[in-house]
Amino acid sequence: MKAAGINMVRVAEFAWSRLEPQEARFDFDWLERAVNLAGKNGIKVVLGTPSAAPPAWLTYKYPDTLAVWDNGQQATHGNRVHYRFTSDRYLDFSRRIAAEMAKRFGRNPYVIGWQIDNEYGSVSYDPETRQKFQDFLRERYKTLDALNQRWSTDYWSQTYSDWRQIPIPVGYHNPSLMLEWKRFVSETFRKYQRVQIDAIRAHAAPEHFITHNFMGFNGNFDHYVVSADLDFASWDHYVGSGHLDFLRSGGAHDLTRGFKRKNYWVMETQPGSVNWAGINNMLDRGEARRMAWQAIGHGADAVAYWQWRNALGGQEQYHGSLIGSDGKPRPIYSEISQLGKEFAKASDVLRGTTPKPQTAILFDYDSRWAVEFQRHHQEFDPVSALRSYYRPLRDLTQDIDIVHPSAPLSSYKLVVAPVLNVLPDATAKRLVEFVNNGGHLVLAARTGMKDVFNALLQSRQPGTALGELLGGNVAEYFALEKNVSVSGTLGSGEASRWAEMLEASDASTEVLLRYGKSNGWLDGQPAVISRRVGPGRITYVGAQLDENVTSALVRWMVQTSGVGPVLGPVPSGLEVSRRVGQGKEVFVLINHSSQPHTVTLPTKMRDVLTGAVTTDQVAVPANDVAVLVDSARR
Secondary structure, eight states, rough: OOOEEEEEEEOOHHHTHHHOOOOBBBBOOHHHHHHHEEETOOEEEEEEOOOSSSOOHHHHGGGGGGGGGGTTTBBBBTSSSOOOOTTTHHHHHHHHHHHHHHHTTOOTTTTTEEEHHHSOOOOOOOOHHHHHHHHHHHHHSSSSSHHHHHTTEEEEEEOOOSSSGOOOOOOOOHHHHHHHHHHHHHHHHHHHHHHHHHHHTSSSSSTOEEEEEEETTTTTSSSSHHHTTTTSSSEEEEOSSSSSHHHHHHHHHHHHHHTTTTTTEEEEEEOOOOOOSSOOOOTTTTHHHHHHHHHHTTTEEEEEEEEEOSSSSSSTEEEEEEEEOTTSBOOOHHHHHHHHHHHHHHHHHHTTBBOOOOOEEOOHHHHHHHHHHOOSSOOOOOOHHHHHHHHHHHHHHHHHHHTTTTTTTTTOOOEEETOOOOHHHHHHHHHOOOOOOOTTEOOOTTTTTTTTTBBBHHHSOHHHHHHHHHHHHEEEEESSSEEEEEETTTEEEEEEEEEEEEEESSOOOOOEEOOOOOSSSTTTTTEEEEETTEEEEEEOOOEEOHHHHHHHHHHHHHHTTTOOOOOOOOOOOEEEEEEEETTTTEEEEESSSSSSSSOOSSSOOOEEETOOOOSSSEEOOOOOOEEEEEOOOO
């Protein structure tokens, strides 16, 4: 590890049966030897609490700590994340093991932080969980009359006369109930996590950080809620089958940074291959290096790998690693060693810097879930809708945030809401304020259909306040059986899956695209409308547009918003990221293509990795990386 330049390891996140081999009998000596050995070799340690994998003595003696799946079958021991996340008994055991670890290691000079559990996800459908869900609803709604009214339970005779009648939704159910279940899951994971955070904080050094490793666009819970009590968010970056799609993974990086609106860590990165994908192919030579530098460019302050060495048995025998089962380096080790040397060169330059975009995409889980519950078109996917805007926006601006609609917006010139289906009054008010203060707000299909209870708003899309600002609204929406042509000042192309017939009610509202001949209703009707409002602008895109038209639309959005690329135009396949802070401006250039590219620079810069000082251009070889800073900086 030392030879490879590794300066941090994460350990113990699945080791409960070694840490507590019998109830209330703890064995930390082996872990302390490992922590101290790492520390004496200049390697700091992040300790993972082991609650994702309870020991067999616990689940056998206390079977009520095991989850019950949605088919009614109780989980069996031998996998992971099979605990009952609502079990008070399990929370007590989790609290105790976290506290005992913190007592032993909370002041160890080689420990720098903690990871709670590992990749939350599984939920339980047992009677205790159902009762706690009902209690959650009672606290939220106070009375059954209020709940019945908000959920329209008269429909299909769903009216509840006792809190204990309310089920956990399995399969398709009342959309209000389904949304509240997701909120309950999110709050329960936050409580589950908080129990361990408090146990650690009571004994650990105050400078120790606490994080959790999320899974990108996983939708099992609201990541903004669950990350609220963490010092920063982390995530696990895997490709699985195939190879790196840098715009796809870039979105997950930016999403994770947006959970806390601060730099993050990548706690696991694919070390060549995995064992769980359909085809567990090996990454190409140099691909892991590009993945690591992409993470740094998007705001990661650490990149780690799962795993160091394969266990001889167990479920992950075939998972990629840096060291083989014989204890000798696998081929990927040389690539990670190169990264160790490069990170050492760049760390001082990158310290204290973070991305500072002028463009933001709004993303919230309530809206995502509301659409997923009722897609109306089986191929309408809210995450794909987000990516359809993210890709051309990131390509053109080279810098973008993905944040919750409640995040501060004053630093942005352009804000895009791809699927803001659930529109609280407070959010609408803040978006109106953003436009009135000079920002450009772009709303996409299905905006402003629902309230916070997942009930239809009693107004046309995109809601009263935004509709008045737009000078238009949605007259009707259509799940499309076949594509519809669109044309206008942005060019021509097609809409697929979803189309909304827009009405422009104000003379100052511009029609940018209209539908072609279709079903009679859409023929010639507006598909995209926009209106200047004082120094700002609001635009509504009523259709899912093809890639070419979306690209033209995004170019227009960027131009009208006064947003430009942070480094200037670059060839296709070359990714630019910028980190700023402490008077520094650092650019990470990654050539993801098989062809060398040359980039024109605004000033003389130094490549941190090679030491070479550029003039007005820099050459980035195929599948290579350059890290640039002002040539005067060291």
